Amino acid sequence: MIPNVRHQVAETLSAATVGSLTIVEDGHSAVFGNPDDGGPHVVLTVLSEQFWVRLMLVQDLGFAEAFMAGEISVSSLVDFIRFYIYNRATLDAASSSPVVSSLMYLASTRFGNSILNTASNISAHYDLGNEMFEMFLDSTMTYSCAIWDGPDDTLDAAQVRKLDMLIDKAHLRPTDYVLDLGCGWGSLAMRAVERTGCRVLGITLSTEQKEIAERRIAQAGMADRISIMLIDYRKLDPAEHCFDRIISLEMVEHVGFEYLPVYFEQCHRLLHPQHGVMVLQASTMNEERYAEYKHSVDFINKHIFPGGHCPSVSALVAAATQGSRGMLMLESAANFPDHYARTLRVWRERFLAGYDKVLATVAPKNPQLILQERELVSAGSNSIDEHDDAASTRSSATSASSTTCVEVLDKPKAATASYDDVFRRKW
Known part of the structure; x- marks a missing residue:
């Protein structure tokens, strides 16, 4: 053989x-x-x-x-x-090879994001230890693509700029009740309250994230404006929560291909029927490779983000239409591939610079975080950054696999609000 x-x-x-x-x-x-x-x-x-x-x-x-x-x-x-x-x-x-394709499809089902599997999949990555994430993230603990402004920009400034961009796209008001869908360590919720005074419910499936987020929120004196729940998004009851705005910051990658329509259905049910707006930032797969990718298993969704799935832009739009039965409409979209390449490069530099210091703390709890895995992750992020620079000069280079897409989805306005009310009651 x-x-x-x-x-x-x-x-x-x-x-x-x-x-x-x-x-x-x-x-x-x-x-x-x-x-x-x-x-x-x-x-x-x-x-x-x-x-x-x-x-x-x-x-x-x-x-x-x-x-x-x-x-x-x-x-x-x-x-x-x-x-x-x-x-x-x-x-x-x-x-x-059809044999390889079949094996990849069967393996991908192992990490499916049912309600039973999702908590363990999330914990496998985000509960590795806050010390590890503090090693390479900025001071706001924002774990998503930054938006850069010039060669001398800092990671802290770029992450705050990204948070402000999402807040501006959502048109947050002081009276708004906002769902931070996959709230991480609370940076978006805290920035939203700081800028607008709105109320925020953040949800996560990571116990360590919830602990740190609540501590930071209390220290900032925002506990009366921000609540954090350890809950799957599918378990939020629309009868108890009606949100003016939903912001999903690189959380949809944890939903899984087969659950994308369910995700948007739930977001639609949770949004205010007349003026609800959803802003979504996601790492997306290019359209050319998506058909092969969506049922495959790779290093990232097996070893880094179990159950992870980067949808294509068209898959996001189709799932939003299907899940909301046409009631979530795309208002605008933007793409920031260069910004993610730079974010990965900076994370890699910070990760490698602090690796030896944190290893003694993280490794005993997480023996899988070995030297070889560190090198694979850092090499991969570095090659994505270098590939982005090289793509403009090499005609043979294909487009990078993942980019950052920001979409704004909103409900029909007053003219069709009555139909939406009827539609929601049928559910």
């Missing part, structure tokens, strides 16, 4: 045209791609035959897991990921 896998890998890699990959095993080597090209050149050394089995079964995820298991070594993870990105279109076409 192993020789056959090697042959299949060689056939696939023969399609590479940008940069080069040299595979070394038992003193023998093979070069793929173009060694004379100016693109990335990387050496991969196979240390165990188990690597070929993983690669056959789960492809790029197999590479990541083989690296963490010490079955391979690479001269540069960043260059390896860049090599894959630059050649992705030809490599994916050459390696398409």
